[in-house]
Amino acid sequence: MRKTLPVLALVVMAVFLTLRTSREAAAAVGDGPQFTADGKLVRPADYRRWIYVSSGLGMSYTQKPEDAQMFTNVFVKPSAYDYYLANGKWPDKTMFVLEIYGSTSKGSINRHGSYQKDFMGLDVEVKDQTRFADKWAYFNFDGVEKAASSISPSQNACWKCHEQNAAVEHSFVQFYPELLKVARAKNTIKPTVHLE
Amino acid sequence: MRKTLPVLALVVMAVFLTLRTSREAAAAVGDGPQFTADGKLVRPADYRRWIYVSSGLGMSYTQKPEDAQMFTNVFVKPSAYDYYLANGKWPDKTMFVLEIYGSTSKGSINRHGSYQKDFMGLDVEVKDQTRFADKWAYFNFDGVEKAASSISPSQNACWKCHEQNAAVEHSFVQFYPELLKVARAKNTIKPTVHLE
Numbered sequence: 001m002r003k004t005l006p007v008l009a010l011v012v013m014a015v016f017l018t019l020r021t022s023r024e025a026a027a028a029v030g031d032g033p034q035f036t037a038d039g040k041l042v043r044p045a046d047y048r049r050w051i052y053v054s055s056g057l058g059m060s061y062t063q064k065p066e067d068a069q070m071f072t073n074v075f076v077k078p079s080a081y082d083y084y085l086a087n088g089k090w091p092d093k094t095m096f097v098l099e100i101y102g103s104t105s106k107g108s109i110n111r112h113g114s115y116q117k118d119f120m121g122l123d124v125e126v127k128d129q130t131r132f133a134d135k136w137a138y139f140n141f142d143g144v145e146k147a148a149s150s151i152s153p154s155q156n157a158c159w160k161c162h163e164q165n166a167a168v169e170h171s172f173v174q175f176y177p178e179l180l181k182v183a184r185a186k187n188t189i190k191p192t193v194h195l196e
Numbered sequence: 197m198r199k200t201l202p203v204l205a206l207v208v209m210a211v212f213l214t215l216r217t218s219r220e221a222a223a224a225v226g227d228g229p230q231f232t233a234d235g236k237l238v239r240p241a242d243y244r245r246w247i248y249v250s251s252g253l254g255m256s257y258t259q260k261p262e263d264a265q266m267f268t269n270v271f272v273k274p275s276a277y278d279y280y281l282a283n284g285k286w287p288d289k290t291m292f293v294l295e296i297y298g299s300t301s302k303g304s305i306n307r308h309g310s311y312q313k314d315f316m317g318l319d320v321e322v323k324d325q326t327r328f329a330d331k332w333a334y335f336n337f338d339g340v341e342k343a344a345s346s347i348s349p350s351q352n353a354c355w356k357c358h359e360q361n362a363a364v365e366h367s368f369v370q371f372y373p374e375l376l377k378v379a380r381a382k383n384t385i386k387p388t389v390h391l392e
Binding site: 048049051052054055056057058059060061062063064065066069071073075078101107108109110111112113114115116117118119161165167172174175176177178193194195196 | 244245247248250251252253254255256257258259260261262265267269271274297303304305306307308309310311312313314315357361363368370371372373374389390391392
C-alpha cells in the first residue's frame with residue numbers, strides 16, 4: 001500500500017496536467033496574430049467566432065460619397081475585448097478585422113433599406129509593439145489571399161488617419177457605441193479627438 | 197496490489213466524471229432560453245458574446261420606407277450556430293436576438309453613409325417545440341425591460357411572415373450571406389420561398 005499511494009497520486013496528477021496543458025494549448029494557439037516566415041500576416045481564419053463590435057454602411061471620410069455602398073462589420077478576439085472592457089485600452093497583439101460586404105436593397109420580401117450580400121474582403125489592423133516600430137500596422141485581404149504584407153510605408157494614410165482621429169489609440173470607438181461607453185467610463189479617449 | 201488497482205481505476209474515473217459533469221453544467225447554464233415563473237422570456241444578457249450573423253440598415257418589407265433608418269444586428273448562441281453549420285437547420289431552444297440601433301451619418305470625421313449610435317431595443321425569436329404550440333415565438337424588449345411576454349396571438353404578424361417568407365424554418369437566411377451558403381449546401385431552403 002505504501003508503494004501504491006504515490007503511484008495513485010502520480011496518475012491523478014498526470015490526468016490533471018494533461019487536461020490543463022491541452023486547455024492552455026487551445027487558448028494559446030492562434031490567439032495572437034500569426035506571421036509567415038517572410039513576415040506576412042496570416043489571414044485570420046475564425047474571426048466570425050470573435051466578438052462583434054459594430055457595423056457601418058457606406059461610411060466615407062471624404063467629401064464625395066462612395067459609389068458602391070459597402071457594409072463593414074468589425075470583430076475583435078474575446079481576449080482583447082475582455083481586456084478592453086476592463087481597461088478601456090487595447091492589449092498588445094490586438095487584431096481588428098473589418099469585414100466588407102456589398103449591399104443590396106431589393107431581394108426576397110425586402111423593399112427598402114439595405115442588407116449584406118457579397119463578401120468583398122477584409123481589412124485588418126494589428127497592434128504589435130515588438131514587431132512594428134509604429135505599434136499599429138494595416139493589412140488588406142481580398143476574397144482568397146492566405147497572407148498579406150503590411151501596407152507600406154509604416155506611417156501610411158491608414159496609420160496617419162487612425163493616429164490623428166481614432167478616439168482610443170488607433171481604434172475608432174466613436175463609431176462603436178458599446179465600446180464608446182467603456183472609453184467614456186475609463187476616461188481613455190484622446191483629448192484631441194472630436195467625437196461629434 | 198490486487199486491491200489497489202480497482203481503487204486507482206475508481207479514483208481516475210471519479211476525476212474524469214467530475215470534470216465532465218462540471219463542463220456539462222457550464223454548457224447547460226443559460227444555454228437555452230430562460231423563462232420567469234409567469235412564462236415571460238428573461239432578457240438575454242450576454243448576446244454580444246454570441247455569434248454575429250449579419251446586419252441590415254432600414255430594412256422594410258412594406259411599400260413605404262421607414263422614417264428612421266435603424267441598424268439591425270442579429271446574433272445566435274454558439275451551440276445553435278454550430279448545429280446550423282452541421283445541419284442547415286436550427287436546434288430546439290434556438291434564440292435569435294435582433295439588436296436595434298439608431299443610425300447617424302455625420303459625426304467625427306465621417307461625412308457619408310451611416311454608423312450605429314443609440315441602442316433602441318431587442319427583438320427576440322425563440323424556437324421551443326415543447327413550450328409553444330406553433331414552435332416559434334416572438335418577443336420585444338425596450339432599453340431596460342428584464343422580461344417580456346410573447347407577442348400574442350401565437351400566430352401573429354411576425355410568426356405568419358416568418359412562416360411564409362423565411363428561407364429556413366423561421367429564419368431569414370436570405371438576408372444572412374454566410375448562413376445562406378450553408379442552407380444551399382445542405383439543401384434546407386423552403387421550396388416555396390423566393391430568395392431574389
